[in-house]
Amino acid sequence: MGKTIETIPRETMQAFVRYDWPGNIRQLRNVIERAVILSDGPVLQVSLRDLQTRTAPSPDKQLRTLAEAERHHILTALKESDWVLAGPKGAAALLGLNRSTLQFRMRKLGIVRPEAMWVGA
Secondary structure, three states: OOOOOOEOOHHHHHHHHHOOOOOHHHHHHHHHHHHHHHOOOOEOOOOHHHHOOOOOOOHHHOOOOHHHHHHHHHHHHHHHOOOOOOOOOOHHHHHOOOHHHHHHHHHHHOOOOOHHHHOOO
16 A cells, blocks of 8 residues: 554554454454555554444344254244144245245254144144
């Protein structure tokens, strides 16, 4: 860039250290390159707003595995449809799936209709 950066402010360095860098080293490199481009003079100027520490997710909002999320989503649709799979108000329609695809995923994820649902059927 033809610029000489001689100083990185302490506040900026502390923000670099506190930030969790979800994009790893590539993200750090991009932030520094952008800062060099936008800096006027020998002091590296970084938008600290871009480096605010994100709070860790609370235990009840932590990410699930894809299979857990899919299982939860299918169970929600099944409960909403009273365990009806097919038809316009069935779980498959709510999920935007074919009935056979929903049945396959239910088998794969070990989802079975609760026994109490079969009583009186």
